[in-house]
Amino acid sequence: MKINENYKNLNESYLFSTISRRVKDFKAAHPNADVISLGIGDVTLPVCPHVIDAMVTATYDLGAIETFHGYGDEQGYTFLRTAIAKYYAKKHVQIDQSEIFIGDGAKSDLGNILDIFSTDNIVLIPNPVYPVYVDTNLMAGRKIIFANGSIENNFLPMPDPAVHADIIYLCSPNNPTGAVYTHAQLKTWVNYAIANNAVILFDSAYEAFIHDKTLPTSIYQIPNAKKCAIEFCSLSKTAGFTGVRCGYTIVPNELGHLNKMWLRRQTTKFNGVSYIVQRGATAVFNNFSPCKKNIARYMENAKLISATLTKLGIWHTGGKNAPYIWLKCPNGMTSWQFFDYLLEKHNIVGTPGIGFGLDGYFRFTAFATRKNTIRALKRLES
């Protein structure tokens, strides 16, 4: 037996596992500490009542012979794919049902999609970004190059025409910076991808948080994007599904073999998302406004966090069209130093920027409860 040697190039554990271990150790040593998490982007508001109702009804469907469901349709049930296609139609994007694949969340599909690409490809990843893109490519031993985000480019790096890439990751709104590409910027990326015969893997997990109507919420709002882009989205943050698990991936038919290859991959290695969850997800798309209210509530948290950081004179960005606030660690601290400082002195958990690829920065999430957000901010102010 030979192991996959590429795993030796990974950090010992996944970013959020490392954080949770450090918090656990801290709590074990300080059992009375009242720790508040503004760390992992995990939702706190309950799933909307109409979505729960749909899942309860679906549960009873499984208990009656007339409505029982066994294995589902390969790409996901038609009722859910129809609802998603309608959601895109409202964005003026036409998606055919054959292009939609239901999965258990964006993270799995973003990693699994790599099965259909050769390990010879050069991968271009913006930095800082969601660590899953780097880790999954390290596992496969692909060559990775970076497009660096900075204060100067508003954390929205653009392609260098002199540099070739085959697989390009874009995350907009970006996790962790909250930066959102404009139509013009995405057009430049689409043109670059087409010129390089490359594919864009577009992570739109936070699209529902985009408030500014002038900003694109899908890469397919950009002309020709269907010729070069696969889009990944999730209901985790949009509908409070971090524990329920449902997402979808769009592989346009214009991408030729890729659609059929992904179908082949999924039908071989994946048996779909449960009927109950797909009924719940359908309810989300068929009546979006209750979910929107929850999103608005999180975005009020983001405003509060931003206001406190402004008061404290701490440079930060994000939080306007995304549930994340990205800040510069004060007093020249490294991101793990700031993590320790916040945890030990204020019992607040955040996410170190180095975990996303950039030291000296830090991320707060707006997903905590209102009460805990306010309590954490009071501690910071004091």
Ligand code: MLT
């Ligand atoms: C995050 O905090 O970045 C996300 O919750 C992680 C994820 O969605 O997997």
